[in-house]
Amino acid sequence: MKNLNVIHLNGLRAVEATGRLGSLQAAADELGVTIGAVSQQIIKTEKQLGRTLFERSPRGLVASDFGERFLPRLKAGFELLDQAVGAARKRDEGILTISVAPVFAARWLVARLDRFAEQHPGIQLRIDATTTLANIETSDVDIGIRVGRGDWPGVHAELLLAQEVFPVCSPAMASQMREPADILRFPAVIDAHAMFSWDVWLREVGLSGHRMGERHVFNEASICLDAAIAGQGPMLAWQTLASDSLLAGRLIAPFRIRAKTGFGHYFVTAPDRRETATVRAFKQWVRTEIDDSMKRLEGL
Missing domain, CATH: 1.10.10.10 (Winged helix-like DNA-binding domain superfamily/Winged helix DNA-binding domain)
Structure with missing residues (x-):
């Protein structure tokens, strides 16, 4: 040569x-x-x-x-x-590597993985929990689930769930709230890395111009949720973060009003890579689980 x-x-x-x-x-x-x-x-x-x-x-x-x-x-x-x-x-299609944010993995995905294993015993999952958007094109990641506007460069983004936010708090605190303005009496637990603020929900309920007091500020949404469960203040949460705690009764959503943030959960894949049967199976399973979670959440 x-x-x-x-x-x-x-x-x-x-x-x-x-x-x-x-x-x-x-x-x-x-x-x-x-x-x-x-x-x-x-x-x-x-x-x-x-x-x-x-x-x-x-x-x-x-x-x-x-x-x-x-x-x-x-x-x-x-x-x-x-x-x-x-x-x-070429990848081993019996192994599926998934990149997700740690909070999504901890608060929604992990608790459901046994059901995926029962339905797809021939597929082994590898979970890469990171806040960094992996380079899907060059890494060994097969599919990612990310929250954003779906406009990341160099990837194919497919909407999974439009994000809605709403207050959650302990049952004892919720019993002291009758109307949205009541929440202003309680200092909130704040997620310092959130892509939205309380203004999104306050505007939705006609409380524009009002501000929530701050009790504690954390740099991780999962910790904020634990603080809300412990009764330390209301938190502005979203569906996948809070659904399991709401269904278990550890948290209450005192008002049924939700506000759209303009963000969403998206499947993220390489734009030029053939979608394998394994990826399709995982996407369908996640969609089914998400639909079930949201229906149960609506029933509360």
């Missing part, structure tokens, strides 16, 4: 993409670079080969006589490389 030592592979990629796609713009889009960069790579490659690959014309680039013979062989070579890389990255 000594012939490859005198040619830059990036240049060959630019030549192959341009010849296959028919334009500099299309090649630039596929390679994630500028048109100028593609053009410069082609010029360098032509110099290294000592051959003209494309003729410049008013209609753009047209393959030269040599290019007509060279491009099919170059395309075949890159197809073999693509297949080799694909085989190397």
Whole structure:
């Protein structure tokens, strides 16, 4: 393979993409670079080969006589490389690696994993609990579940559940509340890393301009929930965070009014990766469990 030592592979990629796609713009889009960069790579490659690959014309680039013979062989070579890389990255479909936020894992997902194992005994789950959005394209993560607006770059985001927020508190504290304004009498437990504030819910119930007092501030929503359970103050929670504690009676939602935040829970996958049967099974299971949780929550 000594012939490859005198040619830059990036240049060959630019030549192959341009010849296959028919334009500099299309090649630039596929390679994630500028048109100028593609053009410069082609010029360098032509110099290294000592051959003209494309003729410049008013209609753009047209393959030269040599290019007509060279491009099919170059395309075949890159197809073999693509297949080799694909085989190397092929995952064991019996193992599913999931990236989720720690609070979602601890407060909703983990308690339900036995049911997934019963329904899909041939699938082993690996849970990567992290607040960092994994690089789905290059990591070993098969699927993520994240909260946001679904506009993360470089991923395919599929809405799972629109986020709604509402106050929760201990049963003893809830017994002292009759109408939304009553909550202003109680200093709140605050999640310092929340993507929303109490203003979202106060505005929904006609209390714009009012502020909640603060009792404790934590940097983790799960700890805030424990503080609310302990009677230390109301917390502004969302469905997956609080559902199990509400269903168990450890917490009460004193008012049925919820406010949308504009955020949601999303499945996050690589945009160009084939969706495996394992991923489909997990997504369907999560959707079924979410639907069941939300129906039970509505019944309270």
